Amino acid sequence: MTHSDYELALPKTIKALATPELPHRFSALTRCLAAFDNLIIIAYHGEHRPAVLHRECADPVVYLPMDSQYLGGAYLLDPFYREHLKGGVRGLHRLKDVAPDRFRRTHYYRRYYQQTTLLDEVAVFATISDSITLTACFGRDRTSGKPFSKRELQALGQNAMTLSALLETHWRDYRPDSATQATPAPLGERLREALQQTHDIRLSPRQAEVALFILRGHSSLSISLHLEVSLQTVKVFRRQLYAKCGISSQAELFALLMPLFASLTRQE
Structure with missing residues (x-):
């Protein structure tokens, strides 16, 4: 053309x-x-x-x-x-x-x-x-x-x-x-609630935020820049997140959280 x-x-x-x-x-x-x-x-x-x-x-x-x-x-x-x-x-x-x-x-x-x-x-x-x-x-x-x-x-x-x-x-x-529907709660908040109800896992707001950054494809350095915290702090949050979820990799985090996303959208 x-x-x-x-x-x-x-x-x-x-x-x-x-x-x-x-x-x-x-x-x-x-x-x-x-x-x-x-x-x-x-x-x-x-x-x-x-x-x-x-x-x-x-x-x-x-x-x-x-x-x-x-x-x-x-x-x-x-x-x-x-x-x-x-x-x-x-x-x-x-x-x-x-x-x-x-x-x-x-x-x-x-x-x-x-x-x-x-x-x-x-x-x-x-x-x-x-x-x-x-x-x-x-x-x-x-x-x-x-x-x-x-x-x-x-x-x-x-x-x-x-x-x-x-x-x-x-x-x-x-x-x-x-x-015409009510504005849903922030994604991190909905994710924390779903994790607690489904798996009895209690994440802090910051840990849930880090989990979402990881799933979207951010490196630890990228997460530190977005959250304006040190790289070491991000690594601490990541270790805490994995320990609470009983996992050791991003693949396991995806397998744990992805099924919950469908329920998060059904809550609207």
Whole structure:
């Protein structure tokens, strides 16, 4: 595709605003900038379970874990979800740029992302309100077998604010079903309660926080920087956490906590 193709596709996309055709026009417009294998548009609302507004793919395998695993609780560890929680996020973000330093070593990555066959993923963020964020996630999977090129990323970046504006305009009146529900307690608090009820394990707020950082793929150094404590202090918290849980590895921590995430989202 060329820049002239984009200029021709943009007016058609604008005309499709507030109509059912917009997601397809939006997809065609973005293909003028970068060839992608799959697209999913997700609405995040605070800390509630996200909703899928649109999806398309060349290989159905890429979305097989979506409904059961991602929406079932795995999203709580997702780097794009963490970006949403910052609030007011717009423009283009690449997964590898926002993911923690050891994200690819996590069991979340191995159990979820590797199942999807995703090789590269970028997202256009749009802010609908103080609590609602839309992400249009464009992926490269085993269909093409290669990541986005530098030229494609540059083209997406140069037009990212236009793409954000299109999403914001089309879905400006969007309100998820969860909008009428009470705001859930902070994730760490819900996790501590679930652990105590299910396994009679009592973690301190800081230990629960460290557990979540570990599962998301942060190294001890990264955790110390986020919490603004010494590396040695993080190591102490980590030893205490593992001792209370009766485990000795991140894999065991994942096996213990991941089944609880589904119950945390059902509490909403």
